[in-house]
Amino acid sequence: MASLKVPSNVPLPEDDAEQLHKAFSGWGTNEKLIISILAHRNAAQRSMIRSVYAATYNEDLLKALDKELSSDFERAVMLWTLDPAERDAYLAKESTKMFTKNNWVLVEIACTRSAVELFKVKQAYQARYKKSLEEDVAQHTSGDLRKLLLPLVSTFRYEGDDVNMMLARSEAKLLHEKVSEKAFNDDDFIRILTTRSKAQLGATLNHYNNEHGNSINKNLKEGSDDDYLKLLRAAITCLTYPEKHFEKVLRLAINKMGTDEWGLTRVVTTRTEVDMERIKEEYQRRNSVPLDRAVAKDTSGDYEDMLVALLGHGDV
Numbered sequence: 001m002a003s004l005k006v007p008s009n010v011p012l013p014e015d016d017a018e019q020l021h022k023a024f025s026g027w028g029t030n031e032k033l034i035i036s037i038l039a040h041r042n043a044a045q046r047s048m049i050r051s052v053y054a055a056t057y058n059e060d061l062l063k064a065l066d067k068e069l070s071s072d073f074e075r076a077v078m079l080w081t082l083d084p085a086e087r088d089a090y091l092a093k094e095s096t097k098m099f100t101k102n103n104w105v106l107v108e109i110a111c112t113r114s115a116v117e118l119f120k121v122k123q124a125y126q127a128r129y130k131k132s133l134e135e136d137v138a139q140h141t142s143g144d145l146r147k148l149l150l151p152l153v154s155t156f157r158y159e160g161d162d163v164n165m166m167l168a169r170s171e172a173k174l175l176h177e178k179v180s181e182k183a184f185n186d187d188d189f190i191r192i193l194t195t196r197s198k199a200q201l202g203a204t205l206n207h208y209n210n211e212h213g214n215s216i217n218k219n220l221k222e223g224s225d226d227d228y229l230k231l232l233r234a235a236i237t238c239l240t241y242p243e244k245h246f247e248k249v250l251r252l253a254i255n256k257m258g259t260d261e262w263g264l265t266r267v268v269t270t271r272t273e274v275d276m277e278r279i280k281e282e283y284q285r286r287n288s289v290p291l292d293r294a295v296a297k298d299t300s301g302d303y304e305d306m307l308v309a310l311l312g313h314g315d316v
Helices: 013-024 031-038 043-057 061-068 071-081 084-096 103-112 115-129 133-140 143-154 165-180 187-195 198-212 216-220 227-240 242-255 261-271 276-287 291-298 301-311
Strands: none
Touching: 013 031, 013 043, 013 061, 031 043, 031 071, 031 301, 043 061, 043 071, 061 071, 071 084, 071 261, 071 301, 084 103, 084 115, 084 133, 084 261, 103 115, 103 143, 103 227, 103 242, 115 133, 133 143, 143 187, 143 227, 165 187, 165 198, 165 216, 187 198, 187 227, 198 216, 198 227, 216 227, 227 242, 242 261, 242 276, 242 291, 261 276, 261 291, 261 301, 276 291, 291 301
């Protein structure tokens, strides 16, 4: 049987690994070469490059990158190079540490990933940190925040498109009652948000909107603006309209006095291969400026080049 030929336009991982090794050799690091390779490879290709690099040079590519790069550029390259599940496991771990605590990231991971993706994140988390994500979330949160976050990271939602309209109507009514009573931490309220499929939840919230003239998040804004309610609104947006959530994170990251590089890097590296085209459309609609231009204006050097290259990567 004739062997299948690899198309000439597909870069070989052996060639990429060799070029990356050259980028680390000699005086100084060739950052442009690193960007030209890694920013233009999809997750499967990056994984192959890491495997070939380790086999050829007896060193983990991530360790080599860590030695050669620094600051925001290093973080962007490292996060991008990681396998998506490993990356999310790392981001989740950082989010439960005392000095880098960020419950928003936990909500993003729990609510914008598919059921299988979230399961793989939890597997990667256990493999790397020798404990469960649920264990760390429970340990580092309390009160209403724990009551919401723990079931969010523990769930395995149904992924199908099937919707029960009678259930949607009854649960929309229940949610409205709880919102009217300001019972935002009610067990049934949290149960619906943390267990229903995204399709079912979308139908429920559409019915809520049609029946009561307001979106649930608009009604939730009328409550006290504490951390729990902000997180609750973020969870609902992530489950039903993720590009709106990520546009807001980017807008706040770029428009702050001083850029929030952590938020900017996180969104670009985690969404480029998922829904970045929709996020860019949302950003343009909301800000009347293309996202890549806003990022270029607010960053510089190799960090800017890496982010702009990723934003041009498109949905791979």
